[in-house]
Amino acid sequence: MLRIVCVAGARPNYMKIKPVMDALERRGAEVVLVHTGQHYDESMNDVFFRDLGIRPPDRFLGVGSGTHAQQTGRVMTAFEPLLEELTPDVVVVVGDINSTLACALVTAKAGPLLAHVESGLRSRDWSMPEEVNRVATDRVSDYLLASSPDAADNLRAEGYREDQIHLVGNVMIDTLFANLERARATDVLDRHGLTPGGYGLVTLHRPANVDDPEVLAGLLKALGEIAGGCPLLLPVHPRAAARLAELGVPGGIRLVPPAGYLDFIALQDSARIVLTDSGGVQEETTALGVPCVTLRDNTERPITVEQGTNVLAGRDPARIVSTVTRVLADPPPARRPELWDGRASERIAEVLLTGGPSGQRARPTDTAS
Structure with missing residues (x-):
């Protein structure tokens, strides 16, 4: 053995x-x-x-x-x-x-x-x-x-x-599929007063996005414009908590505590769109068929762009807003890589x-x- x-x-x-x-x-x-x-x-x-x-x-x-x-x-x-x-x-x-x-x-x-x-x-x-x-x-x-x-x-x-x-x-998708029905059975949407397809989900934790106040302020500006047409929920990563508290967030963006695995999968599964700087979220949204906009200039998971639902928007506020507007109007088709x-x-x-x-x-x- x-x-x-x-x-x-x-x-x-x-x-x-x-x-x-x-x-x-x-x-x-x-x-x-x-x-x-x-x-x-x-x-x-x-x-x-x-x-x-x-x-x-x-x-x-x-x-x-x-x-x-x-x-x-x-x-x-x-x-x-x-x-x-x-x-x-x-x-x-x-x-x-x-x-x-x-x-x-x-x-x-x-x-x-x-x-x-x-x-x-x-x-x-x-x-x-x-x-x-x-x-x-x-x-x-x-x-x-x-x-x-x-x-x-x-x-x-x-x-x-x-x-x-x-x-x-x-292997991330192994875990996702093994727990998807349990996630869908949670009451996380009710707890946050959400309806399926009625909100966008945001995650921010990369040092390049949250450690520089100027960069984070630009991202929040873009998210504020997006929230005018699609309310946004942002579970706060511990890394970003202090900066977000210091800068404040625009109206339409609701900060909530970090979500557990099942709750977070349920939030992704029912979101109209997900905005993220996380590699794992790019993969999970691709598997779930949920439109994803990545707030980075590059990705180590290009297959989520080529075969999935992910779109790279970079960190320029104007580009982020235009990309999200386009994705909301014409979501990419749901596709999942073979393996x-x-x-x-x-x-x-x-x-x-x-x-x-x-x-x-x-x-x-x-x-x-």
């Missing part, structure tokens, strides 16, 4: 690690869940564990917040002796947060095989810390588990060998437990140049 360590550190990881753990355990693997504690508060952690039915972590590192260097260093320092104690066969990291990179670096030096879920995503924007984390994590990984063909193509273009690359589909079928985690388990079709499980002898 293989021992597999699965690492989570923050809210974006939870929806990705849950189906992978379930699929591995169904096939007899011993799964150890390690929570680094990169994000840890009631609204961003405990409620998601409850909503998703994730068991309490087997190990909690409690690293907390800090600068990128401080946080990454604390995770590495805490994870290294744990890895030596557990002696796993494989370590699975997901996404692109600091914990992902930190645990990947420790694993690569310690010897266990390393699998990266959501490998190959690229925004090509090096001002994003997540882009650095993605590229560096892929560089030291043995199993590159890609969620879409464009991600696999990125890896090939960077020189990775074909036997390292596995196109498995999107976003709710079975990505099963394909991941097949790769990790059998080595995939090639049957190879050895660490590669050469890597990307």
Whole structure:
């Protein structure tokens, strides 16, 4: 029986690690869940564990917040002796947060095989810390588990060998489909006095959008114009709370506390439009067939634009307003990528437990140049 360590550190990881753990355990693997504690508060952690039915972590590192260097260093320092104690066969990291990179670096030096879920995503924007984390994590990984063909193509273009690359589909969509009916049964719309199709949903949390008061003020100006024709609901991310309180929001935009997973899926599912800077929300709206406008100049998930319901608007207020106006008048057709079928985690388990079709499980002898 293989021992597999699965690492989570923050809210974006939870929806990705849950189906992978379930699929591995169904096939007899011993799964150890390690929570680094990169994000840890009631609204961003405990409620998601409850909503998703994730068991309490087997190990909690409690690293907390800090600068990128401080946080990454604390995770590495805490994870290294744990890895030596557990002696796993494989370590699975997901996404692109600091914990992902930190645990990947420790694993690569310690010897266990390393699998990266959501490998190959690229925004090509090096001002994003997540882009650095993605590229560096892929560089030291043995199993590159890609969620879409464009991600696999990125890896090939960077020189990775074909036997390292596995196109498995999107685990976020596994979790979405597994919980969609439960989400639709919640009373979140009634609690907020909303009707299906009668509001827009907004999320803002990227540092480039919320840390600069001038940028955030421009975004709020655009949202205020949009809210004149479509009322907007904005669950406040802890990162943005202070800035929003300081700047104030225009009329028509209602601030509410952060939503749990089920409530947030229900809010997306019934929205007329979603405006976001989140990569995961771009994917979820594509799977739900809900029009999405991304408040960024680029995306590491271009498949949501090419095959989904997502439109890039950038951060210029006038462009945002014109883009949203166009999307509201003529919504993009609902389309979902082929492998976003709710079975990505099963394909991941097949790769990790059998080595995939090639049957190879050895660490590669050469890597990307």
